[in-house]
Amino acid sequence: MREEFPGIANELTVRMVEGATHAFDWPSPPPPAFSPFAKAQTGGMVTMRYSAKEAEVARLEMVEFFQKRLK
Numbered sequence: 001m002r003e004e005f006p007g008i009a010n011e012l013t014v015r016m017v018e019g020a021t022h023a024f025d026w027p028s029p030p031p032p033a034f035s036p037f038a039k040a041q042t043g044g045m046v047t048m049r050y051s052a053k054e055a056e057v058a059r060l061e062m063v064e065f066f067q068k069r070l071k
Contacts, residue, residue: 024051024055032046
């Protein structure tokens with residue numbers, strides 16, 4: 001991402017969450033659905049699972065981000 005967005009590279013943070021799926025922060029995620037973009041854009045079913053722990057970490061990171069930038 002730093003190469004794609006050099007103007008803001010020093011502001012970028014990426015945190016990979018092992019096992020995370022789409023909607024990991026939704027307490028009631030939707031059922032599995034077909035996505036044409038899944039599996040390297042060949043299409044496939046996408047399972048969505050909630051993770052209370054990772055949702056809380058993501059929420060705290062988001063709040064911190066906005067608190068720093070919206071003073």
